[in-house]
Amino acid sequence: MMKIFSLLFVIYLTSINIQSSNAEIDCTIYDNDLDAVNMNPFYVERSQASYPRTSALYDYTLKVTELSIVDDANPSSSIFCVKNLQKLQLINTNLTILPDIKNFQQLTSLLIQTDNGIIDQHLPSEFGQLRSLSDLTLSNIKNLEDLPNEIEHLIDLTSLTLQNMPNFNKIPDESIGKLIYLNRLNLIDLPNLSNIPSTMNNFQLLQQLEITKTNINNLSLDNLMSLYGLKISFNSILKTVQITNMLKLYSIDIRNNNELLTLKLQNLSSLQSLSIPSNTKLISLDMENLSAISTISITDSAQLKSIILKSFSKLNTFELYSLSNLELVSFENTPVLSTVTIKTSPQLKTISFVDVPSITNLDLSGCQLTTFPESILTLKSLGKLVMTSNQLSTLPLTLSTDLPNLRILNLVNNKLQGNIFQPPLVYVRELYLSNNSLTSIDGIGKHKSLQRLELDYNQISSIPLEIMKLSPTLTRMTITYNPLNHIPFSMTNMRSLNTFYAAYNNISLNERAYIRNLFQKPPMNVNFN
Template sequence: MKVFLSLFVIYFLAINIQINNAEIDCTIYANDLKIINLNPFYVSLNFYPSSTSIKLNYESQVTDFNIFNNVNPSSNIYCLKNLENLQLVNTNLTILPDIKNFQKLTSLLIQSDNGIIGQHLPSELGELISLSYLKLFDIKNLEDLPNEIDHLIQLRILMLQNIPNFNKIPDESMGKLINLRVLNLIDLPNLSTIPSTIKNFQSLIQFEITNTNIKNLELENLHGLSTLTIKSNSILQTIEIVNMLLLASIQIQNNNELLTLKFQNLSSLSSLTMSSNSKLTSLDMENISILQTISLSDNKQFKIATFKNLSNLNSINFSFLANFESISFENTPALSTVSITASSLSKNISFLNVPSIINLDLSGCQLTTFPESILTLKSLVNLILKVNQLSTLPLTLSTDLPNLQVLDLSRNNFQGNIFQQSPLIYLRELYLSNNSLVSIDGIGEYESLRNLDLNYNKILSIPLEIMELSSTLNTLTINYNQLHSIPYQMTNMRGLTSLIATYNNISDSERQYLYQIFNPTTIQFII
């Protein structure tokens, strides 16, 4: 009895193997519509991209077939030899060798196979010589692509996504796909390498690598690539991108083991965004002529940035870099704005041949001394150094920065009086709130000053020399200080539009008198 059962099982398996390997007899179908009608579900003749439907040509041949959420399509669909576009979404269709019948097929999408596809696709996939678009999404067991894909020389878009066991792209075969324009490798957690022959893809425009097992990524001489996305690769440690003539946009996010980045000779790169790469420590960029903006935030281990020969770089925006140590700029002639905020710039910032910086913001960088390199920025107009630990300014600040107009030193450790140093004669706006100043003697020398903020200090009085600013000073805020009065002569400051001095030590009677004498003026007066 056992022998009989064994023989029966072997016979049954042999029949299945024979069926799976045999060619489907397509001669029994009179036309394409009869093939369609044998499916065990409704197929609409009104083609719609997201429903089970077909499109017929003028000869009543099926050119487009979409199957959506119908799990058991008949294998006779392999007899639709005029098919040009096929979508299989949430079906149980086994991919048979008979797929070679689709000689006119240009687009193939297989999504959510319910585990019906095995570890390997049939080699006959390589016989789809007209195929230009191939997307495989949510395929549970697939491990690789067949070597025969080297015949798919018309393929322009290849998208592999959410294939948990996928681990191999045949290197030599992949290199033959020289017309490839889009390559997406997304959610392939077992894929550890990309083909070395990727250098052959001179027509590649868009490349995305997301959630793979790749450790080191080197891309070089992909002269057609314009968009590169690298996200959520859990063990990726190094990225080196060199000699990309058309690469315009790079996005690098959530690569938790990424340590170093190196970019060289990217002549078309115009946008670079990097965020939440928790172990990224350094960025080295050199010889990039088009790049205009760089944004880097929330990279907790980031330490060193080097920028050299970036001829069109216009702005830098770094923020929330808790371990930031140093940044250097060399030969960045177009750089106008540098913003490094909420970071620990513990060592240095250096500028060499950076002639055009207008705006520099180093707020919240834990600075204890004024960075001397700032004094080389002759074109600097706006300097923001708030929320630091500064207590002194360089004596040559006025002569070294002749174009400085806005200086924000709020929330620092300045004490006593800083106005009697070399006056900043061209300064128009000065912000000194939340320090420990007790005197503003010397303010009369700041002859271009328009806005002055002295809130939250310990200032005892306003010197009469402030009248030297009668025609220039527009606003003065001096809340939360220790004033006992305000010079009555200030009623004659013809340029003053706002004077606000609340929460001081001014008596009620003095306050009433001040309101009385300021009432005829056009000054907004609040004490």
């Protein structure tokens, strides 16, 4: 008999819960807003807290305009009768969302964070009756799968954040497309969301967009004319990103999308901050008409093979470091680009410059180039060229005439053989040729502008007397670790030479002692050990 009574009691309670969840709450039993708030089984303090805690803000008429319930497990459904609410926060509570949410006709801000599995897979359609809502955040709601179609009625919504919801998989395209006043959209930690709304182009007032930790495969954003900041990160299967025609986009942060293969940026005339992904599978980077950006730096994008830049009106500095599979870099119509650095890219085969009139510094160190890129000869403003640690064995015969402003040439650690360059580099002031296989510097006297000459670690056996023709200009010369057996004594009369190192050669002890004494007479820094 007792067991039958217990079972009937459970059935009775269940029926009461079903009825109460489906029936409209009777709000007439409460004298005022504060009366409804006080029905909660926990203390609600009166304050406007600077940090979230259970509190209510109300006026002398007992109208409650702000309510926060934080870490209190079982709020009463009476809160749906607080009809003057403008701001509601439910943080770590066990309150389901009833159709009575329609009572909040003055609500402008709603935050629901951590529901402990109480909220169902779907929000009630009455959610769409919150006509005054401008700020909506749904976070850490375990079972929620989508937004109701009726969200289309929230026409005053300006900020929407959907975050940390493991089962969320659908944003109704047509409905959300009607939220034309949206200026902030955050889609964060939604591992089952595979598509962004196809009606995104309707968000012409959108200023901030974040897409993080989703299941999106391809992302194309176009003509969001007010978008200012964009973050796309930790999307584990994202392969293609195309961002075009964003006239106000100032900042892009694209990182930790480990399957990203193709990134295309086009017509982003206000972009000034760009974080390019590193340590990803990105293969192709195509950027055109990013007319506000001044610096681009890319490091450790191990799979990147192709970089194309076109129409960068303010780009001044471009840097690539340790791109082990890079094969092609192309610059076109970059009128103020002055510094290009591409280091440790051993697969580089093609570097192209078209309408790039202002480059003064070019560094292609560690790229293992076997031939001199002909496109470099179009850089008429080039003043410094560094190509250390490549595989060059020859230089173009027209180097000096094609590059009349070249003053510094660094070719350390290449495969240059035989004699020093002919025709002579008549404009070059600093020439660094250490770690090559040169055997002769005959004709050095015709390199008439030389001020610094470094020839360490070569196979040069003699210094020709014509070195004296550089007496008015040459200030420093090093020729250590060569097979020299003699140094012209007349070099002591090179009036501009103040540093001369010739250590570790084949010069006899007697001659070393003699020339050491000889070169000590002028004030010169010498080493002949």
